[in-house]
Amino acid sequence: MTLTINVSDEVAALAPDFTYLAVEAQGLVNGPSNETSSALLDEAARRLVKRLDGRAPHEDPHLAAWRDTYAAFGSKPSRTRNSAEALARRALTDAGLPRINLLVDLYNAISVAHLIPVGGEDADRIKGGMRLVRSTGQEPFSTVAGGAATVEHPEAGEVVWCDDEGVTCRRWNWRQGVRTRLTEESVSALFLLESLGPMPAAALEAAGTELAESLEKLSPGARITVRPPASLPAPE
Structure with a gap:
């Protein structure tokens, strides 16, 4: 079943150059991180170093655009970094990238190598379609705080x-909720790759193709669909 994905007019007004690419997959095989997924993360870190060529992650034009967009909806980009910048910063430390599970490792590697926010959701846990909206401040967000499950609410006007x-990811692509995250039992997934103006459409498509190819290697026989990039309508 193809999930519907909609971007609200309010978000479109905030970031008219926003584009996303969706990859849907069924029949996946997930499990604990292993040597293969670890190697993908290590290679992504090496590609990142080459791409940055001595710059800090936030100096990359694409990540700089995300910082500007975060500031536009009232979020402090140096405190709540988009997922791609947060992962890139971690990849450059001695600790390196975290190992979570096979599917999460895979899409994190794509995010770091291409410097693009990538989110992965368990498609079987999504209720109805996915929507990118500016929050009312009342939507529930299931998360963990201090090791205990809790429900928070985003700030009014926050992009979610x-x-x-309820909310599946806060501050656009900052923090994912626990309800729809990919676990070792997940067999169906929706991946969202998100870009802004400085990233050419061809670069977004290349990241989506690499993700699909990596999924096919991880789960031979899985049904994988790459949707064409979806840009927002030009304002009238």
Whole structure:
């Protein structure tokens, strides 16, 4: 089943050059991180170093654009960094990138190598379609605080991904909720790759193609669909 994905007019007005690419996959095989997924993360870190060529991650034009967009909806980009910048910063430390599980490792590697925010959701846990909206401040967000499950609410005006049950990711692509995250039991997934103006459409498509190819290697026989990049309508 193809999930619907919608971007609200309010978000379109905030970032008219926003584009996303969706990859849907069924029949996946997930499990604990292993040597293969670890090697993908290590290679992504090496590609990142070459791409940055001595610059800090936030100096990359694409990540700089995300910082500007975060500031536009009232988020402090140096405190709540978009997922791609946060991962890139971690990749450059001695600790390196975290090992979570096979699917998460895979899409994190794509995010770091291409400097693009990538989110992965368990498609079987999504209720209704996915929507990118500016929050009312009332939507529930299931997370963990101090090691205990809790429900938070985003700030009013914050850009969030949500479904019919609540928020799935806060501050656009900053923090994912626990309800729809990919676990070792996940067999279906929706991946969202997000870009802004400085990233050419061809670069977004290349990242999506690499993700699909990596999924096919991880799960031979899985049904994988790459949707064409979806740009927002030009304002009238």
